[in-house]
Amino acid sequence: MPQGRTRPSPFILFMRKLVSNDQLVITLLAVVIGALTGVLAILFIEGIDFFQTLFMGISGTRIAEHIGSMSWWRVLLVPTLGGLGVGLFVYFLMPGRNVKGPADVIAACEIGGGRMSVKEGILAMFASAFSIAAGASVGREGPAVHMGASFSAWISDALRLSRSNARILLGCGVAAAVSASFNAPIAGALFAQEVILSHYALKAFAPVVISSVSATVLAHQIIGNVKAFKLDAYQFGSYWEFPAFAGLGVLSGFVAIFFVWSILRTQREIQKIPGPQWYKPAIGGFLVGAIALWYPQVFGVGYEATDAALKGNYALALLFGLFIFKFLATVISLGFGFSGGVFSPSLVIGAMLGGAYGVIATSLLPEFSSGASAYSLIGMASVAAAVLGAPISTTLIVFELTGDYTLTIAVMCGCVLATLVTDQMGRQSFFLEQLKARGIDLVDNFQSVLLRQITVEQILKRQGAYINVDAPLASVRKELLYAPGGAVFVVAHDRRLYGVITWENLPEDIFDNHLDHLLIAADLADTNPPVLETDDSLDVAISVFEESGYQQIPVVSVTHGRAYLGCVDEREVMVAYNDALLRKRRQEQGAA
Template identity: 30%
Template sequence: MSWKNFRIRLLGWLLHFDFSDDGIFYFTTIIVGALTGFIAVCFHVALGWAHYVLFGSHDLSEIHRAWYWVALIPAGGAFLSALFLHYFTPEARGSGIPQTKIAYVAHNGHIDKRVWIGKFLIGVLNIGSGSSLGREGPTVQICSGFASWVGEIFSLKRRRVQALVPVGCAAALAAAFNTPIAAVTFTLEELVGDLNARVLGSIVFAAVSASVVSRAILGNEPVFSVPPYALDSPLELLLYAFVGVVCALVAVAFIKGLLFVRSGWKRLWGFRGVVATGLGGLFVGVVGIWVPEVFAVGYPAVSKALTHSYALPFLLCLLVLKLIATAVSYGTGSLGGIFAPTLFMGAMAGGAVASLAEFAFPGFVAHPGGYALVGMGAAFAAVIRAPLTSVLIIFELTQDYHIILALMVANAISLALARYWHPEPIYSALSSQDGVALPDYETEHLLHEIHVSDAMVSHVITLPEDITIQEAIEKTKGSAITGYPVLNASGKLSGMASNYDFSQAQAAGILQKPLSEIAKKKYIMHAHPDQSLDSVMAKLGDRRISRLPVVSREDPTELLGIITAEDVIHAFGKVWREQEHHQHESE
């Protein structure tokens, strides 16, 4: 049985039991929530085994290999990973969160299975061999890609597949950190961009399901060994405010350094880029000979910083070396995330402030580990720019309300200063370097200034309404487009048909009926050439559709073209880049 026939039979089975579109979607959500949690756990465990096989220890601060192997293993892992990324899955490069957001906004949630499978395998090789990167970003793309794939297995509409991407994202983070509430808020803040999203219920359910799966397999132990905390004096809030300032400085230095290294690497073409990635791994390996704590995720070192096990000079050493090692690893094209390095740097910065205060004012700092913990939240807020998540993730890790006040003070200051010193969020900056610009609250006004005529596609694949459904399927076979205008005998627009409609017809066994019987005709949501792109995005979002036919104002049945969310993003990016270019020239 072919894969396509399997999908048709599965859909036919669901329709036989009278599953509605909503029923199929919620059934799919249940599957995604549980299985993505399991996949996230598998990725976590696979990384641990890779560490053990390559370095002889699950804890990379205690490596049992000769010094030359310590340098060569990260170099070899980075080089091999770069080869696989360059020749097989270039879309799997990087963190995974910007790529997932682009897929969600511009590609209706479609993530090719080659990408998320490659992300899993290459991620185990690259991070497992010591690259100074985290696992959470790749886990998000892996689980979101799996969710997208499951949606396509069940032949869901494009907008339903798109809705499954944040479901997979929330499940990934809930399983990775064992923090379901923070997973939900991050998904809404960063990926969806709307705290009142329609898929909120599905996101919450998936986060809880994934967290339950993770706890069942890995246990209910927290990710970090968290120290007891209490705010003994209100004056300590001044010191916590200083932690926010320090973390903002660290965050801006990290963002600027990473973007600088990456801009240089992106100018390299072909095999030279692969070699540069291997050299980046060699650099991290050489650093790791003396300071192996910089390798990979680095959570054992974070736990030691939280228990105040490091002296001030070593905290500063780890802070600087981790910042440089992560900028080099990510900037030279390695696969991995920046969540874990950000938390690492925040813990070291907060711990350094506590150690410095203890030296200057003996007895003033009651709980030094608390400063490392607050530093983690402040650094997260400054780098990731998800302020609500930065508070909730630390609260869930500690399960202690007493730390909230200090955390909010440090996070607010860190976020404000980081935005002032470097206004563009890191994920937006990374997407911009890749040539993709997504609208945000500062640039969305451009959508109102661009017209549909500047973004629409004029050459459209159309289908006559009098052909059979089977003929329509044959005519569109191999097309990357998922929806088609249907024209009557006069060449006028009479409806819209999609691949989803074709799948429904195949499952119902009505392929010999005319296409007009399944084409949507009642009211065709459309756009006009002189309308702005923000109105197009509003229509696409409100009706949960992935495309609009563009028609004449004088005759709404005269088809002029078609426009999708991807077309909108492409036109927006073009105008945004032109505006940035003119701004740089004027400066």
């Protein structure tokens, strides 16, 4: 681990002396992070408007009518050139040549100790603003989450906070970003804990909530208390509608599964196309532009189309058409390499699905129906909940976006059933599926995640039984008799590990005194023993123990030519894992 994390910064030490309470220090930092992240989130939205005005001559999210009045060649040209610009930006400037999002934040929180690059956060913010402004069918919540997390991680690194506190501040940054972007302080706090931190520990809950509130207050002072969707109050029809609501929830779950699969499959297939990656977003942009010639609502985050569906302004044909083509435009945009999130597109797709479902349900049983627009609300919440894997925070963010709580139980029913379908089908959220595609399975490999957080160096305490290469046989026998684990490590004169001696690889006449002056340790050693390096994780250590059958494994230096440093015992590895598991459980239960 970096040395900077072993001792707090002078500022943190000063604050501890001043307030004598670590929790209060983190809470004060949460206020600052909330306010500053709120400013960054607003600047991100303003940046989208700036680029969008530059490209299309209009700002804001209600652009469909303007797009429809643009020349056909311009509708094709803007996303095509925008895709080319995004491709070149990501290819030449973004570390790893990949777009960033919430999946990277989850990975940093679970296995990265809360460490992220602020440079990546800034670059990702620009790439996403450029993508959305150019018409890509992506959302702005993913970039906002990544930006808030990377900024808070930068502060944690600068103040040299512990791993635990760094993860808390990561949640604070995420909550503030969601809160300021969507005017949703409750959902922002719960999203950070449900999706990013994966627990509701009180130690983290208080700072995360305070950060979310801080960002919301600042956003209200700058842009006002504005709801994304302005709706008339819904009227609940009848409790006999609940089978229809449940059916929509189940259908939304299957749509979410296919949506996530389509994006990830498209990304894999596009990567197989020969040539550099930088030109591929331009192809995606051209295809999205072609769709927009008939359905201009697919451009951008899609709030205008969602608002119209929630007000019941779309007929069945348009609802179904937008469901198909917004789905397709989002898969193309993210599959071909544009930068952005999936939350806003999920809302649009769900609203269109729910609206079409509601029109059909209403036509069959009009006397029991709450109206097609009510089904749009349930559909948008259900699809988004299943895609994000966050039924609680998604339910709340939909209510905060709309300001309407009339259909609370119906929305909850749809969200829970949609998430249940994805779980029963063995699928995970979009973010966890992204990590799974990278070889990081946080659900099925919980043990490995914990073990990867601990290195061999952290538990290396045992010197072990060792002798020099030229030690006589009598010394070898003596060491073996008292060696814990029945292994003696043979070390060269330059401290390099030469091999290991166990009872199994000794000759039967080992106790024959006539051999004492004929054999030395080097003659008896297995010169190709299993070894561990100091930066190996305990996940690697357990695999080595299982394959070798040894009770103790020698540890060698990574930098000093296999210099022998000591050994680790299998029991020590299991104790370290058990301690990590207990810490995780205490954290989830609010005790840490």
